[in-house]
Amino acid sequence: MSTKKYSDNNLIVEKIKKFRSKAIKQKHNYEEKQLDKPISFWIKEDRLLKKKGKEFTIILRTKGCSWALGPDGGCSMCGYVQDSTFEKIDQAHIKNQINYAFQQKLTEIEEDKEDYVLKIYNSGSFFDDDEISESTRDFIYKKIAKIPKIKELVIESRVDYITQEKLIKMRSSLDIYIEVAIGLETVNDHIRNAYINKGLFFKDFLEAIHLCKINDIGVRAYLLFKPPFLNEQTAIDDCVSSILKLAELKVNTISINPLNIQKNTLIEYLFYQKRYRPPWFYSLFKCIVKACHERDILKEVRIISSPSGAGSKRGIHNCLKRECNEVMIKSLRNFVLTQDINHLIRSDKDYSCDCLVKYHLQKRYI
Amino acid sequence: MNYFFELITKGVGFSRIGRIICSKESKRFISTPNIIIPMKKSLMNNLKFLEEFEDHEIFLILKDFYLQIGFLRDKFKKTGFIYTHNGSMESFKGILASNIDIFTEDNIIPSIPFNTPTTVINKEFAEEEIKIFIEESNHILQQHNNLDFGLSIKIYDYSELFDLYIPIIKNNKNVRILNLVDLFDNFNNFRNIIKIIFKIKQELDNNLVLMVSGRIIPKFYPILIYLGVDLIDSSYLLYLSAENFYDTIEYLLPIYKIKYFPCPCTICQRDLKHSLTDKYSSEKTAQLTLHNIISAYTYMNKIKLYMRMEDFRGFIEKSSFDDMNIISTLRVLDNQYFNILKYETPLTQINKVINCHGALSYNRQDFQGFRERLINRxxxxxxxxxxxxxxxxxxxxxxxxxxxxxxxxxxxxxxxxxxxxxxxxxxxxxxxxxxxxxxxxxxxxxxxxxxxxxxxxxxxxxxxxxxxxxxxxxxxxxxxxxxxxxxxxxxxxxxxxxxxxxxxxxxxxxxxxxxxxxxxxxxxxxxKDSYNLGDVIPENKNFLKTLTRKFFKIIDYQFGLNTGNKIFCNGIKTWRNKRSHQIEISDLLTREKLGKFNASSGQIELNLKGANRMLPFSENSNYIVFDGQKINGNTLFRPGIVSFSPSLVPKDIVVIFDKNKEKIIGLGSLIVGSNYIKNSITGKIVNVYEKI
Structure with missing residues (x-):
């Protein structure tokens, strides 16, 4: 599989590249020491496949996403590449980053009663040899295999790099539930390629699912909630149809990522010009409820969402009242942990903000 | 009747009074121009909204919930609906398919939405997206070819992209409403707006209903109607209300600036007055929304009234002082588009005072038309x-x-x-x-x-x-x-x-x-005697009478040079009909009645005898060739017209010829001008007042 050029994406590529080059100009020169520590790592509550548990997330600093650094400019909303080095780095640094994170958190994990899901993210593709080499991957597998508390592993990759060999290798190295997270963003090819510039066709995603399934590896699909150029209702419609389609395909997990405004991206430019507003919580809730209510989707698929920048101007938010957004964040977290849709269905007893009326009156225009 | 929109009266510019036929059986019509009021839950929950708008003629439905047939039939019996969807085209198609029976009923028109993309990054991007939208719309229109549709039109500030829509509109007769979604979002682009409106009027069927939605506020309503808009979606007022704006028509004021309520509506005088001090309140937003909708609705009623009862152009001029772009639009229309608009604007109004408001009035179409015709004739x-x-x-x-x-x-x-x-x-x-x-x-x-x-x-x-x-x-x-x-x-x-x-x-x-x-x-x-006339004094002294002199010149003004000499060749006898306030005109010698002068309209209404004296007929005069030998009924419809003179102006008197253009078979007052006749295939054209 290779990334195919989407026929009409050149219309947006030049614009994206303009912002990407701005990001590259602002490149940070990392010292050797900094390269030995991951960008970030944390432990927090999370939903495991069938029960509540905890996540141990490590964000590795690598060369950066090849799609974002390549001639196609990357995705219109993604600015994660800013945390990368842009140049190939010695794989020893990456191993050191893993070691560092485990050193810091291993005791906590081992002493915890809860089971863990380990999420290794590199703001790119885990299977891209340019970012993480085969030997580094082997090193990581061995490291994980030694920690019995880790029951699940999530890594992310573009479909271009998911190959039979790599999956077999991973499967044979680890005896835990593995999920490969793929940024599908939407089931709609046009939105994905013309608006997001993902450079991915749905049929390629289907092939990737097939590969994972035959290797007994789970699939986590990322959906982007309210991609650029969509209004609230279209975002709801698009995400609902994506959830239904993915449920039909029996993906294991659907992770909904409400768009947040990242630096030096096309979406930031549209945001500053008031041509884009990050989604409302109301829309996200409506979307999940619409997709799951009266259907048994949640029995088959785990739906999760942990929005970045939630409650801020640049992230998913309702009005800018702290209380209003906190209530929403809490409800969403409860839903993710319990997979109980009732957390998203508001009742009269619940806290109700005046901005709901505003949302209803304005959503046609934003 | 096999058409959807019916033009009743042509007004100044492209303005027109018409109606959309919802049901032929129950004679249910939506009068135009009109505003479309969105049916929103937040409004529907308010009893006052229901009381206020129970009898309103047209609503916009955005939720399939409201499509429930019982709801529509029971609550709003006299109402027409436009249904559209704010989300994806896929969802719209799904809703259309699952409610097809309801849409087949005659009082709800689905309008194909164009929501994505919300904005564009360049012209090529816009062009690609429009092409995709057109392709999908074409599919819907052909799949449901027995259903009438509205079609959304978005141009993303690139007026030249409007051309992409022309084939789909021409090729699908079930497109009945053109919903201009973003054309009026930026009135600074008035030149482009005018270009597109003229394109619509000159290249497309003039019986298409023009609807506008998008960022429209009431102060623009008069100029929109002058530009030929039939339906105005008032939904943007909901957005503004949520931003705490209070609409006084002339101004859009933030609610905190409202110290006195200029509006007599019950919302302003009771509810809003009391909740003014609340800083954030959903009740206040709901009340503000209701006020803004009522205010727009009342303003539209005023416009409808003035279109019928007053000089509408004068009203537009007055309203233009609230926005410089309206003034510019009027000026550009007057100065650059007169040669087209002169066939749209009647050269008569009955019992109206035409107030001139300064420079903006100098070149109004009817004044220019009058001057041009006078000089020529x-x-x-x-x-x-x-x-x-x-x-x-x-x-x-x-x-x-x-x-x-x-x-x-x-x-x-x-x-x-x-x-x-x-x-x-x-x-x-x-x-x-x-x-x-x-x-x-x-x-x-x-x-x-x-x-x-x-x-x-x-x-x-x-x-x-x-x-x-x-x-x-x-x-x-x-x-x-x-x-x-x-x-x-x-x-x-x-x-x-x-x-x-x-x-x-x-x-x-x-x-x-x-x-x-x-x-x-x-x-x-x-x-007086310094210029030697020679022997040009007419033998017929009747020609020197004041009324005869007037009628000679008036009939020339109406029908072209030398018409007076043909019709009134023997001189005329006139008498005042006290009941009708008209002056009857007959031949001085033969005593044949030739017509009558209507002082209110300033026109001579010839009768057939008078008209026959115009033969042989000048090609420059007002004529219509009817596809037959005899007119039945009192109205001439578009399909019955074989040819027509290219310079017809609405409300002019017109001579109707038989199919072979040999015999005058009727006379009538034009409802529309030659532009409309050229660009339509249905509709009323002439009110026949006399026929053989």
Whole structure:
């Protein structure tokens, strides 16, 4: 599989590249020491496949996403590449980053009663040899295999790099539930390629699912909630149809990522010009409820969402009242942990903000 | 009837009063122009909304919940609906398919939405997206070819992209409503807006209903209607209400600035007054929304009323002072699009005072149309031996004013006064020969008079005076009985272009003082025989009678040069019909009735006998060739028309010929002009008032 050029994406590529080059100009020169520590790592509550548990997330600093650094400019909303080095780095640094994170958190994990899901993210593709080499991957597998508390592993990759060999290798190295997270963003090819510039066709995603399934590896699909150029209702419609389609395909997990405004991206430019507003919580809730209510989707698929920048101007938010957004964040977290849709269905007893009326009156225009 | 929109009356510019036929059986119609009120839960929950808008004619439905047939039938029996969806095209298609029975019913029209993308990054991007939308829409339109649709049109500020939509509209007869989604979002682009409107009117069926949605606020309603818009979606007011804006029509004010409520609606006078102090409150937003919708609705009612009862152009001019872009739009339309709009704007209005509000009124279409037609169709009487230039009067017709009565007391003392051609100088119409003082708009305009003329007024009057005087023999003396500087400037301008000798009376105090009138008398006596007429005095002395002179010139003005000589060749006898306030006209010799002069419209309504005298018919005159030998009924419809003269103006009198164009088979008053006839395949064209 290779990334195919989407026929009409050149219309947006030049614009994206303009912002990407701005990001590259602002490149940070990392010292050797900094390269030995991951960008970030944390432990927090999370939903495991069938029960509540905890996540141990490590964000590795690598060369950066090849799609974002390549001639196609990357995705219109993604600015994660800013945390990368842009140049190939010695794989020893990456191993050191893993070691560092485990050193810091291993005791906590081992002493915890809860089971863990380990999420290794590199703001790119885990299977891209340019970012993480085969030997580094082997090193990581061995490291994980030694920690019995880790029951699940999530890594992310573009479909271009998911190959039979790599999956077999991973499967044979680890005896835990593995999920490969793929940024599908939407089931709609046009939105994905013309608006997001993902450079991915749905049929390629289907092939990737097939590969994972035959290797007994789970699939986590990322959906982007309210991609650029969509209004609230279209975002709801698009995400609902994506959830239904993915449920039909029996993906294991659907992770909904409400768009947040990242630096030096096309979406930031549209945001500053008031041509884009990050989604409302109301829309996200409506979307999940619409997709799951009266259907048994949640029995088959785990739906999760942990929005970045939630409650801020640049992230998913309702009005800018702290209380209003906190209530929403809490409800969403409860839903993710319990997979109980009732957390998203508001009742009269619940806290109700005046901005709901505003949302209803304005959503046609934003 | 097999059409959807029916034009009832054509107004100024592209404005029109019409109706959308929802149900032929139950005679359910939506009158246009109208505003579309969104059916939102937040509004529907308010009892006052239901009370206020129970009888409103058209709503916008955005949720399939409201499509429930019982709901529509029970709650809003007299109402029409437009359904659209705010989300994806896929969802719209799904809703359409699952509610197909409801859409097949006649009072709900689905409008194909164009929501994605919300914005574009360049023209190519926009073009690609529009092409995709058109492809999908085409599919829907063809799949449901028995269903009428509205089609959303988005151009993303690239007016040239409108051309992409033309084929889909032309090829799918079930597109009945064009919903211009973003055309009016930025009125600074008024030139592009005008271009697109003209494209629609010139290239597409004129029976398409024009709907606008997007960022529209009520102060733009009059100009939108002037541009031919039939339906205005008021949904943007919901957005503004949520941003705490209070609409006073003239202004959009943040609610915190409202110290006094200018609106008498119950929401303002009770609820909103009390919740004004609440900083954030959903109740306040709901009340504000309701006020803003009521305010827009009331304003639309006012517009509808003025379209029927008052001079609508005057109202548009008044409303234009609230936004410079409206003024610019009117100016551009008047100055650059007159040659098209002159076939859209009637040259008559009945019982209306035409107030001129300054420079914006000088070149309104009907004034320009009047000037052009007068210059083209007025010919001097062969027996004219003196031209007298007089100022205008406030009272119309001029001859009924005190000043003109005094002038006449001098002029008409001469037995040969019919040999004098009186020309009245006036702003902003120009120069009016006395014979045409009873026609529109001379009989009904009004302007503030201070004696000061601006340059444009002087130019207009000078040009018209020059054009008129050039038609006369250069040896005929011109006597000017005028006072103010403006008049002198006009005459000076004329003097530089014509060869006639120009004389002035000696005016003391004012034009009607005894000294001034004496001077007028002396000058007339001095000049009236200075030009030797020869033997051009008509044998038929009836031609010299005041009314005969008027009707000769009025019929020429209506039907073209020399028509008066053909119809009234024997002279005329007239009598006033006291009941109808009309002047009946018959042949002096044969006593045949030829027609009647309607003082309200300023038009002569010929009868068939009168019209037949126009044969052989001039191609430049108003005619329509009917596809048959005999007209049934009192209305001529578009399909029955074989050919027509290219310069028809709404409300003009028109001669209807049989199929072979050999015989006049009827006469009527045009409902529409030649632009409309050219660009439509259905619709009413002529109200026939006489037929064989």
């Amino acid at each position: 007025f010919t001097p009487e062969s027996w004219t031996k003196l031209i007298i230039i007089l100022p205008c009067s406030a009272k119309k017709p001029y001859s009924e004013s005190r000043s003109h009565k005094k002038f006449h007391s001098v002029i008409r003392n001469y037995h040969d006064f019919p040999d004098f051609q009186e020309i009245i100088l006036t702003s902003p119409l120009g120069a009016i020969p006395r014979q045409l003082e009873d026609i529109y708009p001379v009989n009904s305009y009004d302007i503030s008079v201070t004696g000061e003329w601006d340059n444009e007024e002087i130019t207009i009057a000078s040009n018209m005076l020059i054009s008129l005087l050039e038609k006369f023999d250069e040896r005929i003396p011109i006597l000017c009985h005028v006072k103010d500087l403006g008049y002198f400037k006009i005459i000076e301008n004329a003097r530089s272009k014509i060869k006639n000798k120009i004389y002035f009376t000696e005016v003391k105090n004012n034009l009607t003082s005894n000294e001034s009138l004496l001077s007028l008398e002396e000058k007339i006596s001095e000049l």
